[in-house]
Amino acid sequence: MSVVRFDNVGQTYEIHKTGHLVQALSDVTFDVAEKEFCAIVGPSGCGKSTLLHLLAGLKTPTSGEVFFRSHKVEAINTAVGYVTQDSRLLPWMTVVDNIRLPLDIRKVARKERDKLVEEWIALVGLEGFESVYPSQLSGGMQKRCSIARTLVYGPDVLLMDEPFAAVDAITRTVLQQILLDLWSNYQKTVLFVTHDLNEALTLADRIIVMTKRPGRIKAQIEVSIQRPRDVFHVAELPEFTKLHRELWDVFRSEIDGSLSQPERGQD
Amino acid sequence: MAVSAEGDTILMGKSTTGSASLKRRPKTRRSIRIAQIISVIVILGLWQLADNRLFPDYLISSPYNVVRRLFSLLSTVTMWHNIGATAEELALGYLLGVVTGVAFGVGLAYWRVAGATFEPLITIINGIPKIALAPLLLIWFGLGLASKVAIASMTVFFVMFYNSYLGVRSMPSELVEVVKLMGASRSVVLRKVVLPQISTPLVTGLRSAVPFAMIGVIVGEFIAADVGVGYFIRNSSENFDSASVFAGIVVLVLMIIVGTGIISMFERWIMPWRTHEEE
Ligand SMILES: Nc1ncnc2c1ncn2[C@@H]1O[C@H](COP(=O)(O)OP(=O)(O)OP(=O)(O)O)[C@@H](O)[C@H]1O
Ligand SMILES: [Mg+2]
Numbered sequence: 001m002s003v004v005r006f007d008n009v010g011q012t013y014e015i016h017k018t019g020h021l022v023q024a025l026s027d028v029t030f031d032v033a034e035k036e037f038c039a040i041v042g043p044s045g046c047g048k049s050t051l052l053h054l055l056a057g058l059k060t061p062t063s064g065e066v067f068f069r070s071h072k073v074e075a076i077n078t079a080v081g082y083v084t085q086d087s088r089l090l091p092w093m094t095v096v097d098n099i100r101l102p103l104d105i106r107k108v109a110r111k112e113r114d115k116l117v118e119e120w121i122a123l124v125g126l127e128g129f130e131s132v133y134p135s136q137l138s139g140g141m142q143k144r145c146s147i148a149r150t151l152v153y154g155p156d157v158l159l160m161d162e163p164f165a166a167v168d169a170i171t172r173t174v175l176q177q178i179l180l181d182l183w184s185n186y187q188k189t190v191l192f193v194t195h196d197l198n199e200a201l202t203l204a205d206r207i208i209v210m211t212k213r214p215g216r217i218k219a220q221i222e223v224s225i226q227r228p229r230d231v232f233h234v235a236e237l238p239e240f241t242k243l244h245r246e247l248w249d250v251f252r253s254e255i256d257g258s259l260s261q262p263e264r265g266q267d
Numbered sequence: 268m269a270v271s272a273e274g275d276t277i278l279m280g281k282s283t284t285g286s287a288s289l290k291r292r293p294k295t296r297r298s299i300r301i302a303q304i305i306s307v308i309v310i311l312g313l314w315q316l317a318d319n320r321l322f323p324d325y326l327i328s329s330p331y332n333v334v335r336r337l338f339s340l341l342s343t344v345t346m347w348h349n350i351g352a353t354a355e356e357l358a359l360g361y362l363l364g365v366v367t368g369v370a371f372g373v374g375l376a377y378w379r380v381a382g383a384t385f386e387p388l389i390t391i392i393n394g395i396p397k398i399a400l401a402p403l404l405l406i407w408f409g410l411g412l413a414s415k416v417a418i419a420s421m422t423v424f425f426v427m428f429y430n431s432y433l434g435v436r437s438m439p440s441e442l443v444e445v446v447k448l449m450g451a452s453r454s455v456v457l458r459k460v461v462l463p464q465i466s467t468p469l470v471t472g473l474r475s476a477v478p479f480a481m482i483g484v485i486v487g488e489f490i491a492a493d494v495g496v497g498y499f500i501r502n503s504s505e506n507f508d509s510a511s512v513f514a515g516i517v518v519l520v521l522m523i524i525v526g527t528g529i530i531s532m533f534e535r536w537i538m539p540w541r542t543h544e545e546e
Binding site: 056058076077078080081082084086088090091092093101102105106133135153 | 441442444445446447448449450451452455459460463538539540
């Protein structure tokens with residue numbers, strides 16, 4: 001049964017003041033199955049974040065419908081955990097208070113709560129920064145804090161918008177492994193936006209490739225690499241290389257149309 | 268666990284020795300401080316030299332005379348009486364202006380229809396130089412304390428009104444969304460997001476309103492009063508006693524410094540995250 005269903009979804013934004021219309025999404029239809037790890041890639045500005053916003057119920061689509069567990073999404077969808085592209089930490093709360101907040105909201109017992117918070121602070125590598133305010137963290141650290149804040153309360157459907165884009169390569173790999181373990185141990189469904197093709201191949205069961213704006217679905221690629229995957233070495237597998245080429249060919253034809261190529265002669 | 272890699276240990280080192288990285292610049296800091304002190308001394312010295320040489324004493328007085336006058340004034344009961352009256356008008360005017368300004372600002376920001384209705388009117392009123400209304404308020408509220416409080420609270424009202432109105436109107440909804448997604452109830456959203464978010468523009472307003480309150484009080488005292496530091500200054504100027512005028516101005520500056528200091532303490536107390544940002 002599918003957890004998420006986008007049915008002919010279109011989204012048009014009206015730019016404030018000028019009244020200029022921007023079509024972000026057009027005729028997007030796809031399903032995400034229970035426990036699936038689904039990656040979404042596409043050029044910048046093609047509407048990837050918009051998709052997650054619609055699913056979280058922060059916006060209603062201009063056309064088409066979005067379903068979550070066969071209910072139409074019409075209000076804020078509290079059943080999903082959403083790691084937004086910007087960190088959105090509460091500036092007046094320390095790192096530990098930010099991460100604790102969803103547990104307090106869910107009235108998790110104190111002992112359990114403190115244990116979870118401590119665990120996640122360690123997992124995202126923020127020990128020693130517990131009582132620091134977000135403004136005193138680097139961008140990548142803020143992002144890690146916001147990842148911990150969402151994962152700590154264990155929502156079983158996760159929306160993640162380029163969660164690892166701002167962190168260094170080693171930390172990113174470690175966080176990818178943590179996410180994969182979490183996903184396989186706790187049977188989660190993940191929608192994962194990224195512009196890193198390697199990351200998409202490393203993590204996902206299926207990759208949805210979007211066209212440039214207005215975003216449509218250009219291709220869907222099943223990632224048949226066996227599980228469990230070892231994120232440190234998965235790129236060395238021959239299937240990985242083959243899929244990477246396939247994915248890159250799809251992706252490049254999309255980019256070629258939008259960027260001019262000054263050095264055509266070199267091809 | 269493994270993530271707490273090198274990167275962070277280095278960062279952490281930096282943050283624990285954070286004060287050290289600030290102390291790395293004490294050289295430039297100290298030389299700026301020295302330059303500041305020297306420039307003040309030079310200006311005071313030139314002033315002292317100009318007195319009775321370039322200009323007669325009754326026009327510009329001299330730093331020495333001003334300090335002497337200040338101390339002799341501060342030993343009189345009358346002067347403390349003046350200071351007390353001004354402080355009382357200042358505090359009452361400030362409080363009244365803050366409460367009404369915030370109430371209207373936040374109220375109109377949330378009640379869109381009323382906001383849209385009154386906004387042009389309030390913009391027009393704000394265009395009036397408020398001080399021009401002072402004589403009118405004196406007619407309405409008499410020559411005593413009430414009129415000074417009215418003038419001060421009117422100037423403070425507009426500062427606070429605009430800060431809270433625009434502050435609330437321009438508040439981004441992202442943080443509210445995030446907390447709602449976590450499943451927060453209305454009261455949690457209000458306590459954890461809306462109130463702290465509103466407090467930022469409000470406290471900015473609180474601080475900038477202090478000198479405005481002082482202007483209101485002093486103008487009131489200039490026009491008509493029989494007590495207060497503003498009254499004292501005007502009286503002294505009518506007697507060509509420039510040393511007393513300057514001494515009175517020094518008193519006003521000190522009062523504003525104390526007032527702003529109290530507000531800053533309050534700010535640090537209710538918004539600990541802000542002071543971190545600014546340091
Ligand atoms: N609130 C908004 N108002 C107006 N236009 C918007 C708004 N949000 C997004 N857009 C427009 O919609 C398009 C898609 O935006 P979106 O943020 O979904 O892109 P994206 O695929 O996530 O891009 P990126 O990879 O750069 O994050 C963009 O062209 C953007 O200008
Ligand atoms: Mg995006």
